[in-house]
Amino acid sequence: RYEPLLSEKDGKEVDPGEGSVLPDDLTRDSLELPELSEPELARHYTRLSQMNWSVEAGPYPLGSCTMKYNPSFTDVVAADPNAAVHPDRDPATVQGNLELLHGLQGYLADIGGMDAVTLQPPAGAAGEFAGITVAKAYHEANGDDRSEVIVPASAHGTNFATAAMAGYDVVELPSDEDGRVDVEALEAAVSEDTAALMLTNPNTVGLFERDIEEIATVVHDAGGLLYYDGANLNALLGRARPGDMGFDIMHYNVHKTFATPHGGGGPGAGPVGVTGELAEFLPRPQVREAPDGDGYELFDPERSVGKVHGFLGNWLVLVRAYAYIHRLGDQGLLDASAKAVLNANYLAERVEFDVPYGPFHHEFAATSGDRDAADVAKRMLDYGVHPPTTKWPEMVPEAMLTEPTEAESKSSLDDLAAAFNAAAADSVEELETAPSKTTARRIDQADAARNPRLSWQALGESPDDS
Amino acid sequence: RYEPLLSEKDGKEVDPGEGSVLPDDLTRDSLELPELSEPELARHYTRLSQMNWSVEAGPYPLGSCTMKYNPSFTDVVAADPNAAVHPDRDPATVQGNLELLHGLQGYLADIGGMDAVTLQPPAGAAGEFAGITVAKAYHEANGDDRSEVIVPASAHGTNFATAAMAGYDVVELPSDEDGRVDVEALEAAVSEDTAALMLTNPNTVGLFERDIEEIATVVHDAGGLLYYDGANLNALLGRARPGDMGFDIMHYNVHKTFATPHGGGGPGAGPVGVTGELAEFLPRPQVREAPDGDGYELFDPERSVGKVHGFLGNWLVLVRAYAYIHRLGDQGLLDASAKAVLNANYLAERVEFDVPYGPFHHEFAATSGDRDAADVAKRMLDYGVHPPTTKWPEMVPEAMLTEPTEAESKSSLDDLAAAFNAAAADSVEELETAPSKTTARRIDQADAARNPRLSWQALGESPDDS
Amino acid sequence: MSGRSEGTPFAPHTAETTAEMLAAVGVDEEAELFDIPDAVAFDGEFGIPARSEREVIGDLRDTFARNDDLTEFLGRGHYGHYVPALVDDLSSRSEFLTSYTQYQPEITQGFLQALFEYQSMLVELTGLPVANCSMYDAATALAEAALLADRVRSTSGETVLVPEDLRDGKRSTLDNYVDGSSLSVATYPYDDGVVDLDALRDRVDDDVCYVYAENPTVTGAIEENLATVGDVAADNDALFCVGSDVVALGLLREPASAGADVVVGEAGALGLPTAYGMGLGLFACREEYLRQVPGRLVGAGEDAAGMRAYTLTLQTREQHIRKERATSNICTNQAWVALRTAMHVAMLGASGLADLAEDCVRNARDLAADLDDLDGVTAPLHDRHHFREFAVGVDDAPAVAAGLRERGYAVHVLDDGTLQVCVTDLNAGERDGLVAAFAEVTDR
Amino acid sequence: MSGRSEGTPFAPHTAETTAEMLAAVGVDEEAELFDIPDAVAFDGEFGIPARSEREVIGDLRDTFARNDDLTEFLGRGHYGHYVPALVDDLSSRSEFLTSYTQYQPEITQGFLQALFEYQSMLVELTGLPVANCSMYDAATALAEAALLADRVRSTSGETVLVPEDLRDGKRSTLDNYVDGSSLSVATYPYDDGVVDLDALRDRVDDDVCYVYAENPTVTGAIEENLATVGDVAADNDALFCVGSDVVALGLLREPASAGADVVVGEAGALGLPTAYGMGLGLFACREEYLRQVPGRLVGAGEDAAGMRAYTLTLQTREQHIRKERATSNICTNQAWVALRTAMHVAMLGASGLADLAEDCVRNARDLAADLDDLDGVTAPLHDRHHFREFAVGVDDAPAVAAGLRERGYAVHVLDDGTLQVCVTDLNAGERDGLVAAFAEVTDR
Incomplete structure (x- = not known):
C-alpha cells in the first residue's frame, strides 16, 4: 500500500524574514515545508506504522541484535515529567536523576563483574570507542606506546571500525576449526604493540570461548587489555561475568540485554564497565554518593579521558534499562538467559538447514549452503516472519545468524522453523523473486546506491517518477 | 490474516477454592481462562488492532455518527492521575473534578441555548431516556396525564425505543415531500395526549427543519414539550441553538459533536439540557457554585427524577469533551460546523448516485437506486474506504447516509467520491461478491444469527471448525 | 498546531482547497450553505477563547490539582x-480507540474478536452461556435485567424485589427504568449484612417476577445462602438476578450454580482505573433469553471463503432495527472499556x-x-x-x-x-x- | 502479570512447553546448555529482588520526585x-518503537519513508543536498564532521579550528574523536559574543583543514558575519562546518548560503522533550562528500513491481560492511528521535x-x-x-x-x-x- 510523501501532500512556502525583528541579511528568504493538519498527519504516520515490522508484530530473530520484547511499563517511567530536567541543573537539585544513574552504575557493575561503570556512551559502538579510549589512556599513562588492537575475524564490524577510529592498527585473528578463538594464533598475534584484544563471548555464532582464561593470560602477559563486547551478554545473565573471565573493559548494549526498544535503529545506550585499575580514566562526570552520606554528587575521575557525548548520554534509554533490571531481579535475569539459550538451541534443532558448530548459547548461524542466504531471507518474508541476519559472520558460508531471544514461545519458534524449512524447500526461482506478499516487492538496492536520491528534493514531482 | 482466539493459545484451569481462606462451599471449584505472557498478549492485541478500521485509518463517513478526528491531547488530560478519584469522595475534597463538571455544564448550556444541564447520562440513548423521564415528571407534576410521544418516521431508532421504554405510545409522523416534518400531519397528530415531540434538526437526511418555530408552536399549544435529539448538532455549532428554536429538552452526543473517541462502540456521554422551567426535574446530583462563593458543591434538584446511572456518568468522556471545547473556543466551533457542512455538500456534489432533497447540512442520503445499498457498501470496502450508513433512513430508498465531518480534506473527499462512483460503475455481480480485499470476505450475518455462537465455549476446538 | 491556521485545528482545509470546494458547490462562503431561518439563527458568542493544546493541558492540570490528595x-x-501499563498501551491504539460500532464486520474483525473474547470470559466467570458486550454500568445492567424479567417471565407478577440496602444509584436507576413498565419495586431486608432468608420467603409470592441479590453485598459481605435465595425465586417462577463484579467472580462460586438466571454487575473493576464512577455493566443470562437480551452481541460465523469470522448478531433485537419494540434503547455502549477489561483479565x-x-x-x-x-x-x-x-x-x-x-x-x-x-x-x-x-x- | 509465574515475566514459556523444548534439545534443564567452564561461572547473587510492575513504577516515581521542582x-x-501530544502518541506506536534497523526494506517501508522525510526536512533547513538520518548528538556530529574533513580535504592541513567558547561537552568529545587521527584542535576567539574576524584571519593558514562556527553561538548570539567566516575557510581550502539547531534554521539564513560544507547541531530541540541532555545529532553536507558521510542514509529506489520504495543505501560506507575502513563506527543511532523530530516539524x-x-x-x-x-x-x-x-x-x-x-x-x-x-x-x-x-x- 502506497503512502505519498508529506511533500506530495499540502505544502507551504513562507518568507521567515518577513516581519521578523531581525535584519533581513540574517534571515532566510524562504522556508518550504509540508503544511498539514493534525488529522492528516495522524493518518500519515499511522499508515507508515502499518508498513513496518516490529517486535510486537512477530518474531524478529536478527542475530546479534537481541530483539526481545520491550515491556510497556518502561514507557511510563521514561515519561515521568519530574525526570525531564536539563543536564546543566545544579546536581543538588536533581538528586532523583543522580540516584537512578548511581543505581544503574551499580546494577551494571554487579552484572558485569566490573568495578566502575560510565553511562555516558549513547550506543554500543560509542561504548566501544569510550572503552578503547580508556585503554589508550591507560597505556599512555604507563608510558606504553601500543599501536595494535586484535579483533577476531568473526567480530562485529563496529570492533574493527572503533579500533581504527581510535587510531589503532587492526590485527584480524582467524577462528579455529571449532569456531572459536585460535589460541595459538592469538599467541602469535600478541606483542608489545598489542593494546587490546576485543572479544565477544559467547561469540557471534553463539559459542562460548571456553579458553577464555588462557586467552586472558596471553593478552595480559603481553601487556594488553581484554575488551568485552557486550552485544551477546544476554546469554550469560547471572551465569558468568566478563570481569570474572579476566576482561578489563566491557560495554553493555542496554537496548539488547536490558530490553529497551530499538526505535527503528536507536537510541540505545552503551555504558562501559572497567576494573578498578582503569576507573580513574573513565569519562567525566561520574556519579557517586556524597561523602557526607547526603545524596549523590558528580565528580570527574582523576585522569578522565573526557567526554564522548555532549551531555550525559541517552537518559531515556538508561531509565528504561534500570526499570527493567529492577523489575526482573536476580531470578528474572537468570531466567532470561535460560530461556534465550533454550530458544536458540530448540530452534537450531528444528531448522533443516545445516547448522555448523555448537553447542549454542543465544544464537546460531545456519548456512543456506548453495542457496543465497539473502534470497532465503527474502522468501521468509513471504512466510510472515522477519528473517535472521544474513551473510555474516563470514566464517559460516551463506550464514543466517539467528537469535530468537527469550521472548518467543515454542509455537512462535515452530512458526519460525516452518518458515526456514519452507524456504529451504522452495525453488531457487521462488527465492530469487521473493518477496511477493509484502508492502514492497524486492527492492533493487544496488540501483538505489548507484543513483542516490536521498531527499524529496531529489525526486521528481510525481509519486511514480522513481 | 487470521489471529487465533486467546482460548486457542495457552490456557489454564485452576481451583480458586484451593488454599482459600473461604469455606469451600462459597468458592468455585474451577476457573479456566487464557494464561499468556505479556509478549504474547501484546502481539495478540496488536494483530487484532491491525484488523480494524478507525478514524486514523481513513474516511469513516457513517451518517449520523459524526466520526470526526479525535485529538490526541485529550488522551493526556483524561489520564491525569489527580482526576482519578472515587465518586463517593466528599465533594469538598474533589473541587477540581466539580469545577470541570460545572464548566462543562456551562459550556453545553451556552452551546445549546439551555438553562441547565445534567452530565449524568452515559450515552445519547441514555440522554434521551433521561430527557423523556424529565418530560414525564414535568407533566405528572402538572397533574397532566399524557400517553404519547410523537416521533418522525426518519428519526433515529433510539427515539422510538426510548419513548417506549419510558412507557409512552409512539406516534410516527410521516415526512412531507421535501423530506421534512409535515406540519399539517403534526397538527393532526398532536392532542392532549401528546407528551413530547422528539426531533432531530437538521434531520437525518441533513435538512434543516425550516418550520421549526411553527412546529414548536403546534406542540406547545397542545401542551407538549419539544425534545431535541443532539446527534446532528455538529451542523449547527455556533450558528443555531435548540433553545432558541423552542426546544425544551435536548441531549448532546459528546462523542459526536465534541470529538471524544467512539471506542469501537462506546463509551460516549449524553448530557441533557433543559429550559429553566424543567431544571428542577433533572437527575441528581447537579453541580453548582457554593453559596459562599467558595468552590463548588453538589445538590439535588428539588423535584429530581433521581438517577439514570449508578454514579456520575462517563467521567473520562466528559473530561475529553470539556478539553475539546476549551481548545476550539467560539472560533473553532464555528469553523467546525462550517467545514462539516461544506464537506457534506461538496461530497454530495461529487457523488454520481442520485442524492434526493437538499440543501444539506452535515450529511446527505444518496440512493443506490436499483442496486442494493448494502452491496454497494461492501464494494466500497474494496476501494479502501469505510462506506456510509446504509438502508436508513427509509424515506430514501436504498439509502446511503453519508456524513464526512469536517475532518476530511478535499483530497480525502475526492477519494471517497471515487469509491462511490467506482462502485456505481461496477456490475451487480461485483457488488454481490464484494469485498475481496479485506481481512474477512463477505460474512453471512443471517447464518450467524440463525445459529448463534456467542463465546469460545460455544465453538469446537479447532479454529476452522466454524 | 500549524502556526498560522485559524478556526478548528482539526479540519484539514487550506484557503485554497476551501475555495475550490466552495466553487464546486457554487457558493462564495460556507455561511450560504446553512438553511437556518434568521429568526432562529444564533449570532451571539459563547465567549470561549481558542487555546493552544498546551494551554488546555495546563489549565486542566491546574484544575485537577485542586482535588485533595487522599x-x-x-x-x-x-x-x-x-491496571497494567500494557492495557493502556494497547487499548489506546487508534485502531481500537477511534473506531465505532462494527457495522462493517469485514474491516472490523479485530474489535469483534476482542469483544467475542470478552463475552467468553464472562461466560466462564458467571457460568451462564450468554453475555452481551456491555451495558453502561452495574446500575443500568440491573435495571435492564428487570425489564428482561418483564419480557420473559410468564407469571403475572409485577414486583421487582431488591435488598433494602441497595445502593441508591442502583435503586434510583432501577426505579426510573421500570417506571415506564407495569413493574414496581419492593425490598427485602438483610440480617447481619446478608439476605434475611425468612423475611425474603415471607415477601416472595406470585406477585414477584424478579429477585435481585448481591454477592458480595454493598458492604462487602459474602452471601452464604445464595443458592437458597435462588431456590426461593425459582419456586415462585421469579427471575433470579445476581449482582457481582468481575474480580469476585474469579473466586466466589459461579452464580449459575446458585440458580442465577441473569448476572449483572461491575466489570470495569478490571481494566478501568478509578474513574469517578465510570463503569462497565456486566450482563449475562441463560440461553433461553437470548433473543430478549439488551445490548450488542458478537457471534462467530463464516465468511465467503469459509473462514471463521465475527459479526454483530441478533441485531433485530436492537433499536436501529426494531425501534419501539427493541429490547432496549441502548446504542452507544462501553465497548472500549470491555476491551480493556478483557485485556486485564487476559493479563491476569x-x-x-x-x-x-x-x-x-x-x-x-x-x-x-x-x-x-x-x-x-x-x-x-x-x-x-x-x-x-x-x-x-x-x-x-x-x-x-x-x-x-x-x-x-x-x-x-x-x-x-x-x-x-x-x-x-x-x-x-x-x-x-x-x-x-x-x-x-x-x-x- | 500472570499470577503464579516465576522468572522473567517477559518470556512466554510454560512449564509444559519448557519441558517439551528441553526434551527436543535433549537435556533435562537449561543449565546443561551453558558451556561455561566452572572456573569462570558465576554462582553469586546480585541481591536484586524481583518486583511487580507497579512497585517499579512507584519506586521510580518516588526517586524522580526527589528532583527539585524548578x-x-x-x-x-x-x-x-x-512537544505536541500527537508526537508522543504516534511515535510510541509499537511498529515504530520496537522495530530496528531496516535491513529488510520490504517490510520496513514505513520507518524508511519517515527517515527519508526527515532527511528531506534537513535538506530544506540547511540548504545542503545530503543529510543523514542521525548522529547521537550535536557534539558527536561536530566530531564526525572533523573526521570527514580529514578524509575529504586534499590540503595537508591538520588543524581543526573551533571557537574558544565552545561548550566543554563538544570540545572534549571532539578531542577524543580526533585523537586517533592526525588532526589537532586549536581555537579562535570571540569578540563581544561572535567570531572575532580579524583574529580568525590571523589563525587560519595552510595548516587548517576545518573551521567550525556556531550560529547561534553557545550564548545565543546570532553570528552576523557567517558568510565572511565561510569565505575565510574557503580561501584556505578548509572545510567549513556550521553548528546550529533545527529551530534556529527555520529563521536564520540557511548555512549553505554562507558557504557551509557541513552543518551539524541539535535536531532534538523539536520532537524530544527536555531529556537530561539526550539529543539528536543533525548532519548535512555537500553532495561531493556523499560517499564519506558517517551514519545511515535512506534513499529512494524501485521495487520489482516498479513502485517507488525506500532503502538504506550506500551501506558500503558502514562498519558492518567496511569494518576498519568505515566512515564511522556508528551503528545504533537516534532513528526514533529523528522520527519524532520529523513529526514535530510536520506538525508545525x-x-x-x-x-x-x-x-x-x-x-x-x-x-x-x-x-x-x-x-x-x-x-x-x-x-x-x-x-x-x-x-x-x-x-x-x-x-x-x-x-x-x-x-x-x-x-x-x-x-x-x-x-x-x-x-x-x-x-x-x-x-x-x-x-x-x-x-x-x-x-x-
Missing part, C-alpha cells in the same frame, strides 16, 4: 485495582485472577482484624466473610471520617455509627497508616 | 520546546516553525530588556541579536543563581560575573516571575 479506602460498587490469567480475588478476602480480613483491635471500633460490623470491604462500627462516624480525612484518608460514612472501608491491591500498602490514623482519631 | 531557564545546547509546518523561531528571538529580546532595566544587571551582555538565550552580567553570579534557585528558578552560571538564561515557549509564561526574582536577588 488515600482512598472507598468501594461500594466502584473499585480501583492496578486464571491463576492471577484467582490470586487477586483471594487477596481481596485476605486484605479485608486482615484490615478488619487490625481495626477491631482498637477500642471503640468494631470491624467487621457484620459477622460474615467479606470481599474487599466491610462496615465498621464506631461511636461518631462523621467525626471519625473527618479525622481520617485530616490525616489523608477517605472512607465511606454510612450513618452516624457506621463507616465502610475497602481495601484492594492499590491501597493495601497503606493499611498500617489507616489503622494508625483510626487509632489516633478514635482514641478520645 | 522552572528552568536553561539552554546552551539542550532545549525544551513544547513552514509557518509554524518560522513563527516558533521568531518567538525565540522576540522572547529573548523582551526578557533581556526586562532584566536590563534592573540595577546591576546587564542583559544581554553582548550587543548582538540573540536567539533563545543570552549572557547576563551581574555582580556575583553564583550568589544570584543561588538566590534565584531559592525562588524556584534555574539559570546557568558562566563565571563569577556572568549568568546565562534561555527562554522558549515552555518558560516564556514565567518571564515575569524570573524578572521579579532577579529584582529581589540583585536588590541588595
Whole structure:
C-alpha cells in the first residue's frame, strides 16, 4: 500500500524574514515545508506504522541484535515529567536523576563483574570507542606506546571500525576449526604493540570461548587489555561475568540485554564497565554518593579521558534499562538467559538447514549452503516472519545468524522453523523473486546506491517518477 | 490474516477454592481462562488492532455518527492521575473534578441555548431516556396525564425505543415531500395526549427543519414539550441553538459533536439540557457554585427524577469533551460546523448516485437506486474506504447516509467520491461478491444469527471448525 | 498546531482547497450553505477563547490539582485495582480507540474478536452461556435485567424485589427504568449484612417476577445462602438476578450454580482505573433469553471463503432495527472499556485472577482484624466473610471520617455509627497508616 | 502479570512447553546448555529482588520526585520546546518503537519513508543536498564532521579550528574523536559574543583543514558575519562546518548560503522533550562528500513491481560492511528521535516553525530588556541579536543563581560575573516571575 510523501501532500512556502525583528541579511528568504493538519498527519504516520515490522508484530530473530520484547511499563517511567530536567541543573537539585544513574552504575557493575561503570556512551559502538579510549589512556599513562588492537575475524564490524577510529592498527585473528578463538594464533598475534584484544563471548555464532582464561593470560602477559563486547551478554545473565573471565573493559548494549526498544535503529545506550585499575580514566562526570552520606554528587575521575557525548548520554534509554533490571531481579535475569539459550538451541534443532558448530548459547548461524542466504531471507518474508541476519559472520558460508531471544514461545519458534524449512524447500526461482506478499516487492538496492536520491528534493514531482 | 482466539493459545484451569481462606462451599471449584505472557498478549492485541478500521485509518463517513478526528491531547488530560478519584469522595475534597463538571455544564448550556444541564447520562440513548423521564415528571407534576410521544418516521431508532421504554405510545409522523416534518400531519397528530415531540434538526437526511418555530408552536399549544435529539448538532455549532428554536429538552452526543473517541462502540456521554422551567426535574446530583462563593458543591434538584446511572456518568468522556471545547473556543466551533457542512455538500456534489432533497447540512442520503445499498457498501470496502450508513433512513430508498465531518480534506473527499462512483460503475455481480480485499470476505450475518455462537465455549476446538 | 491556521485545528482545509470546494458547490462562503431561518439563527458568542493544546493541558492540570490528595479506602460498587501499563498501551491504539460500532464486520474483525473474547470470559466467570458486550454500568445492567424479567417471565407478577440496602444509584436507576413498565419495586431486608432468608420467603409470592441479590453485598459481605435465595425465586417462577463484579467472580462460586438466571454487575473493576464512577455493566443470562437480551452481541460465523469470522448478531433485537419494540434503547455502549477489561483479565490469567480475588478476602480480613483491635471500633460490623470491604462500627462516624480525612484518608460514612472501608491491591500498602490514623482519631 | 509465574515475566514459556523444548534439545534443564567452564561461572547473587510492575513504577516515581521542582531557564545546547501530544502518541506506536534497523526494506517501508522525510526536512533547513538520518548528538556530529574533513580535504592541513567558547561537552568529545587521527584542535576567539574576524584571519593558514562556527553561538548570539567566516575557510581550502539547531534554521539564513560544507547541531530541540541532555545529532553536507558521510542514509529506489520504495543505501560506507575502513563506527543511532523530530516539524509546518523561531528571538529580546532595566544587571551582555538565550552580567553570579534557585528558578552560571538564561515557549509564561526574582536577588 502506497503512502505519498508529506511533500506530495499540502505544502507551504513562507518568507521567515518577513516581519521578523531581525535584519533581513540574517534571515532566510524562504522556508518550504509540508503544511498539514493534525488529522492528516495522524493518518500519515499511522499508515507508515502499518508498513513496518516490529517486535510486537512477530518474531524478529536478527542475530546479534537481541530483539526481545520491550515491556510497556518502561514507557511510563521514561515519561515521568519530574525526570525531564536539563543536564546543566545544579546536581543538588536533581538528586532523583543522580540516584537512578548511581543505581544503574551499580546494577551494571554487579552484572558485569566490573568495578566502575560510565553511562555516558549513547550506543554500543560509542561504548566501544569510550572503552578503547580508556585503554589508550591507560597505556599512555604507563608510558606504553601500543599501536595494535586484535579483533577476531568473526567480530562485529563496529570492533574493527572503533579500533581504527581510535587510531589503532587492526590485527584480524582467524577462528579455529571449532569456531572459536585460535589460541595459538592469538599467541602469535600478541606483542608489545598489542593494546587490546576485543572479544565477544559467547561469540557471534553463539559459542562460548571456553579458553577464555588462557586467552586472558596471553593478552595480559603481553601487556594488553581484554575488551568485552557486550552485544551477546544476554546469554550469560547471572551465569558468568566478563570481569570474572579476566576482561578489563566491557560495554553493555542496554537496548539488547536490558530490553529497551530499538526505535527503528536507536537510541540505545552503551555504558562501559572497567576494573578498578582503569576507573580513574573513565569519562567525566561520574556519579557517586556524597561523602557526607547526603545524596549523590558528580565528580570527574582523576585522569578522565573526557567526554564522548555532549551531555550525559541517552537518559531515556538508561531509565528504561534500570526499570527493567529492577523489575526482573536476580531470578528474572537468570531466567532470561535460560530461556534465550533454550530458544536458540530448540530452534537450531528444528531448522533443516545445516547448522555448523555448537553447542549454542543465544544464537546460531545456519548456512543456506548453495542457496543465497539473502534470497532465503527474502522468501521468509513471504512466510510472515522477519528473517535472521544474513551473510555474516563470514566464517559460516551463506550464514543466517539467528537469535530468537527469550521472548518467543515454542509455537512462535515452530512458526519460525516452518518458515526456514519452507524456504529451504522452495525453488531457487521462488527465492530469487521473493518477496511477493509484502508492502514492497524486492527492492533493487544496488540501483538505489548507484543513483542516490536521498531527499524529496531529489525526486521528481510525481509519486511514480522513481 | 487470521489471529487465533486467546482460548486457542495457552490456557489454564485452576481451583480458586484451593488454599482459600473461604469455606469451600462459597468458592468455585474451577476457573479456566487464557494464561499468556505479556509478549504474547501484546502481539495478540496488536494483530487484532491491525484488523480494524478507525478514524486514523481513513474516511469513516457513517451518517449520523459524526466520526470526526479525535485529538490526541485529550488522551493526556483524561489520564491525569489527580482526576482519578472515587465518586463517593466528599465533594469538598474533589473541587477540581466539580469545577470541570460545572464548566462543562456551562459550556453545553451556552452551546445549546439551555438553562441547565445534567452530565449524568452515559450515552445519547441514555440522554434521551433521561430527557423523556424529565418530560414525564414535568407533566405528572402538572397533574397532566399524557400517553404519547410523537416521533418522525426518519428519526433515529433510539427515539422510538426510548419513548417506549419510558412507557409512552409512539406516534410516527410521516415526512412531507421535501423530506421534512409535515406540519399539517403534526397538527393532526398532536392532542392532549401528546407528551413530547422528539426531533432531530437538521434531520437525518441533513435538512434543516425550516418550520421549526411553527412546529414548536403546534406542540406547545397542545401542551407538549419539544425534545431535541443532539446527534446532528455538529451542523449547527455556533450558528443555531435548540433553545432558541423552542426546544425544551435536548441531549448532546459528546462523542459526536465534541470529538471524544467512539471506542469501537462506546463509551460516549449524553448530557441533557433543559429550559429553566424543567431544571428542577433533572437527575441528581447537579453541580453548582457554593453559596459562599467558595468552590463548588453538589445538590439535588428539588423535584429530581433521581438517577439514570449508578454514579456520575462517563467521567473520562466528559473530561475529553470539556478539553475539546476549551481548545476550539467560539472560533473553532464555528469553523467546525462550517467545514462539516461544506464537506457534506461538496461530497454530495461529487457523488454520481442520485442524492434526493437538499440543501444539506452535515450529511446527505444518496440512493443506490436499483442496486442494493448494502452491496454497494461492501464494494466500497474494496476501494479502501469505510462506506456510509446504509438502508436508513427509509424515506430514501436504498439509502446511503453519508456524513464526512469536517475532518476530511478535499483530497480525502475526492477519494471517497471515487469509491462511490467506482462502485456505481461496477456490475451487480461485483457488488454481490464484494469485498475481496479485506481481512474477512463477505460474512453471512443471517447464518450467524440463525445459529448463534456467542463465546469460545460455544465453538469446537479447532479454529476452522466454524 | 500549524502556526498560522485559524478556526478548528482539526479540519484539514487550506484557503485554497476551501475555495475550490466552495466553487464546486457554487457558493462564495460556507455561511450560504446553512438553511437556518434568521429568526432562529444564533449570532451571539459563547465567549470561549481558542487555546493552544498546551494551554488546555495546563489549565486542566491546574484544575485537577485542586482535588485533595487522599488515600482512598472507598468501594461500594466502584473499585480501583492496578491496571497494567500494557492495557493502556494497547487499548489506546487508534485502531481500537477511534473506531465505532462494527457495522462493517469485514474491516472490523479485530474489535469483534476482542469483544467475542470478552463475552467468553464472562461466560466462564458467571457460568451462564450468554453475555452481551456491555451495558453502561452495574446500575443500568440491573435495571435492564428487570425489564428482561418483564419480557420473559410468564407469571403475572409485577414486583421487582431488591435488598433494602441497595445502593441508591442502583435503586434510583432501577426505579426510573421500570417506571415506564407495569413493574414496581419492593425490598427485602438483610440480617447481619446478608439476605434475611425468612423475611425474603415471607415477601416472595406470585406477585414477584424478579429477585435481585448481591454477592458480595454493598458492604462487602459474602452471601452464604445464595443458592437458597435462588431456590426461593425459582419456586415462585421469579427471575433470579445476581449482582457481582468481575474480580469476585474469579473466586466466589459461579452464580449459575446458585440458580442465577441473569448476572449483572461491575466489570470495569478490571481494566478501568478509578474513574469517578465510570463503569462497565456486566450482563449475562441463560440461553433461553437470548433473543430478549439488551445490548450488542458478537457471534462467530463464516465468511465467503469459509473462514471463521465475527459479526454483530441478533441485531433485530436492537433499536436501529426494531425501534419501539427493541429490547432496549441502548446504542452507544462501553465497548472500549470491555476491551480493556478483557485485556486485564487476559493479563491476569486464571491463576492471577484467582490470586487477586483471594487477596481481596485476605486484605479485608486482615484490615478488619487490625481495626477491631482498637477500642471503640468494631470491624467487621457484620459477622460474615467479606470481599474487599466491610462496615465498621464506631461511636461518631462523621467525626471519625473527618479525622481520617485530616490525616489523608477517605472512607465511606454510612450513618452516624457506621463507616465502610475497602481495601484492594492499590491501597493495601497503606493499611498500617489507616489503622494508625483510626487509632489516633478514635482514641478520645 | 500472570499470577503464579516465576522468572522473567517477559518470556512466554510454560512449564509444559519448557519441558517439551528441553526434551527436543535433549537435556533435562537449561543449565546443561551453558558451556561455561566452572572456573569462570558465576554462582553469586546480585541481591536484586524481583518486583511487580507497579512497585517499579512507584519506586521510580518516588526517586524522580526527589528532583527539585524548578522552572528552568536553561539552554546552551539542550532545549525544551513544547512537544505536541500527537508526537508522543504516534511515535510510541509499537511498529515504530520496537522495530530496528531496516535491513529488510520490504517490510520496513514505513520507518524508511519517515527517515527519508526527515532527511528531506534537513535538506530544506540547511540548504545542503545530503543529510543523514542521525548522529547521537550535536557534539558527536561536530566530531564526525572533523573526521570527514580529514578524509575529504586534499590540503595537508591538520588543524581543526573551533571557537574558544565552545561548550566543554563538544570540545572534549571532539578531542577524543580526533585523537586517533592526525588532526589537532586549536581555537579562535570571540569578540563581544561572535567570531572575532580579524583574529580568525590571523589563525587560519595552510595548516587548517576545518573551521567550525556556531550560529547561534553557545550564548545565543546570532553570528552576523557567517558568510565572511565561510569565505575565510574557503580561501584556505578548509572545510567549513556550521553548528546550529533545527529551530534556529527555520529563521536564520540557511548555512549553505554562507558557504557551509557541513552543518551539524541539535535536531532534538523539536520532537524530544527536555531529556537530561539526550539529543539528536543533525548532519548535512555537500553532495561531493556523499560517499564519506558517517551514519545511515535512506534513499529512494524501485521495487520489482516498479513502485517507488525506500532503502538504506550506500551501506558500503558502514562498519558492518567496511569494518576498519568505515566512515564511522556508528551503528545504533537516534532513528526514533529523528522520527519524532520529523513529526514535530510536520506538525508545525513552514509557518509554524518560522513563527516558533521568531518567538525565540522576540522572547529573548523582551526578557533581556526586562532584566536590563534592573540595577546591576546587564542583559544581554553582548550587543548582538540573540536567539533563545543570552549572557547576563551581574555582580556575583553564583550568589544570584543561588538566590534565584531559592525562588524556584534555574539559570546557568558562566563565571563569577556572568549568568546565562534561555527562554522558549515552555518558560516564556514565567518571564515575569524570573524578572521579579532577579529584582529581589540583585536588590541588595
